[in-house]
Amino acid sequence: MSALAAVGDKLPETIIGPFDAPALARYAEVSGDANPLHLDDALAAGVGFAAPPVHGMKMLAAFEPMLANWRSDLAIVNLSGKFVQPILRGEKITLSGRVLRASDTEVFVRLFAHGSARLPGVIGEATLRPRSAGPEA
């Protein structure tokens, strides 16, 4: 059988945001993450940020629809991310990814979320398998 994807394949870039204050407030309410750092300009300024940072989980979670749009025949079985540096409210966020490993049963991709800075804000990874192979509903 052939591999599900080719190593080195780039995922189509996805742009999310820029998120404004009401968008971050909505995410805070829905997620239950009430940390004021994401919502309070003065608090963010107090620790040296030009604007409140976007919730890291909001960006990590956004990889799921990106991956589904890329390969709807595959289901995500693992998704993880390290929040490397803040991406601030008002920044356009580019989600990107690349296939690092692939077999006939599994695809492993490296994921990045970039704001305006050179370094990524989130470095993630995901493992995908054919929907028939799980995770089962």
Place this chain on the structure above:
Amino acid sequence: MQTDAPLAIGPLRLTVDPVRAMAYAREIGADDGRVPLAYPAVWLSEPALSKVVSDVCETLAVVPVHESQAFAYERSLTAGESYDVTVTLRREETPPRLIADALITTTDGAPVGRIETMLRLVPRAAFEKGAEAPESTTGEAS
């Protein structure tokens, strides 16, 4: 909490609220009708868990900074279904971290998934007004 004494919480019986799951999906840009695999992030705000985390941070005079997050599934979550979630909290000293490992099972014990939440513990003084952004806020404060 001692660094060498992990604390077990639960099992907590938690439900995937269909309305909240769809609202969460909207906020992350998903529209396929499935429960987002990151949905259990909302369970971090469950008082039985968040109270323990806030108590630890209060005792240590630290602010938790969300450093990393991982989800691994054997089966998908279903809207309206209840699950048993058992959380183990453990501390690491170098660097200072609080790590929550959550095991999700169906109510009859079948494995569903695992979640790891890693929080870097940053001295509260680093967040006081006028302080420079601490290096550890490269993550996101929780």
